[in-house]
Amino acid sequence: MQLSEQIQNPVPAQAPVDVKAPWHRSDTEPFVRIENVSKHFGDFVAVDNISLDIYQSELFCLLGGSGSGKSTLLRMLAGFETPTSGRILIDGVDISSIPAWKRPVNMMFQSYALFPHLSVADNVAFGLKRDGVPRGEVKQRVAEMLEMVQLGHLGRRKPHQLSGGQRQRAALARALIKRPKLLLLDEPLGALDKKLREETQFELINIQENLGVTFMVVTHDQEEAMTLSTRIGVMNHGEIVQVGEPHDLYEYPQNRFVAEFVGSVNLFEGQVIEDETDFVRIHSPEAEAVFFINHGISCAPGQKVWAAVRPEKIRISREQPQDADNCIEGTIDEVAYMGSLSVFRVLLPCGKQIRVTKPNMARRFDERLNYRDRVFLSWTGDSCVVLTS
């Protein structure tokens, strides 16, 4: 069964498909449709012909470095920038020509942008009052919203009297109170310290799941993107290079950029010497080895490819392992003990550095691998991905 499927589909490594997810079903309409959207600033192309579908109640992350165009795309959804070409539909309505103040979209700003002259409660009430919601209802909804973000007792404070985390929650409350169809979050956790960031991540997911609002998050932090999102779109130079669930992106990157941007990876440049439907062999001159990878690829013979292995998928040992699919030898160049795991930098004879992580299972010290130890690195054929671009 598995074999026949692979024969029919001898393309790069495929992620297992969750048929219940809306983006894998043909009967669900996308909630937000971005159709061939481009944005030019003079000669500079900030967003280059992006098409993207986002489904109801998704928590979609745009991940990319600075200047990748992710913020520009977000600002076009908010209405602060007009696309040079293409259109954006939300719930079937083309919003491209609707001004920002009329869109069913709200945004949580990176700087939070809380009005310094208004109290927290007035900040949250601001959007409702502009819509002419009756006073009593405003009061009630603001109180509920502040309660939800655990700021019920701080409604009278001014923004500058709040801590960073409280300000973040006030900004979230203000953006959510109008019950937008789409909530945009620009680096929502960027200004928080690490511990608070982890707590807030889960809080954010809870709120999103309870309210069922579609979230679109922009971030440069891949860890944040991985924990938060249902799907991630990785952006580079104004283009989306890959869209997928966090697991897909990490385990089945489609190109070198994604492999290197999401997590860390060891890449071996090489040439295909044997290309079958269910496996390939790649000769890597730098590692002086032939790698066995048990998935097929479609490429021209002799084409330059890269074999990618994640650091935690590599076994590191003093003794040469028997029956390993792939095995290379090297010297430990550096060891970083990080508590839960250790990170090794292994130097190959050719001078290439390989990153290996190993969880510290045992408490004892004696079996620890040390600086300048000769070690064998091995991994199985299915923990490696071949990248052609």
Place this chain on the structure above:
Amino acid sequence: MNTISPSAPLATGRWRPSLQWLQGRLQVGRGLVASVPTLWLGLFFLIPFAVVLKISLAETAIAVPPYSALFDWDGAVANLSLNLGNYRFLFEDSLYLDAYLNSIKVAAISTLITLIVAYPMAFMIARSSPGRRVVLLSLVILPFWTSFLLRVYAWMGFLKKNGIINDLLLSLGIIDQPLTMLQTDFAVYLGIIYTYLPFMILPLYSTLEKLDDSLLEAAEDLGCRPLQRFWLVIVPLSLPGIVAGCLLVFIPAVGEFVIPALLGSSDTLMIGRVLWDEFFLNRDWPMASAVAILMLFFLVVPIMLLRNAQGRKEEAA
């Protein structure tokens, strides 16, 4: 200052006394720096004020200087005579009260118009690119390079019966009789607004320039139309600049003398002019001093407001 503490690792051995010496010197230096403005204010503000106050309590006399002494000593008896008559007269003769009220009215109206004119200018300067901003700001400040009097005289050349504006309008056939502009209230307002415009633009600019763009976007995002955004976000956030600018224009405009004297008519009643007349036409120095002292008190209240506003601004920052 705190970084240079005797316990700092570098301050060991023979270095310690020299650091302490330096610290001491710095403290002395700071005291010196602070004493200069204090001395300046004492010498050129407090002492003249005391002299004016003294004169306002004297009586006119045909003498040099033309007022009586407060204090005399005939070898045995010391006499201190404080004459409050000048102040009583200020309230008895409606001329003074009218002049005060009219000055305040003129100053208030011109302040309001100056604000309306200056706000869009300051806003545009604050929103323009950094390079253009420098050019526009120097254009605002440029008139200060010419004498104030010269600029007021220039306005006379513009406004008079056969001045530039009338000539232009006549030659274009828009009017067939020259307009009377000089020596009207209109000319006074025009002069005050023109002169004090930079004092309004600069504080407005400094608050508007600090306005965070994301706040404006947040307002828009939450459903503000452009005009609502202006009243609900931009105006409240630029309030410190509005208050500072208004006081910077209002306070000197109340006591303005040159502009009403040169551009206004003889019936433009302003306290600065009454003061001048008392001094130089009536040679009634005590009366003139009393007018000045009372004007100062009329202005102390706005100055207090200014200080309060600045204090609040610093607190918020």
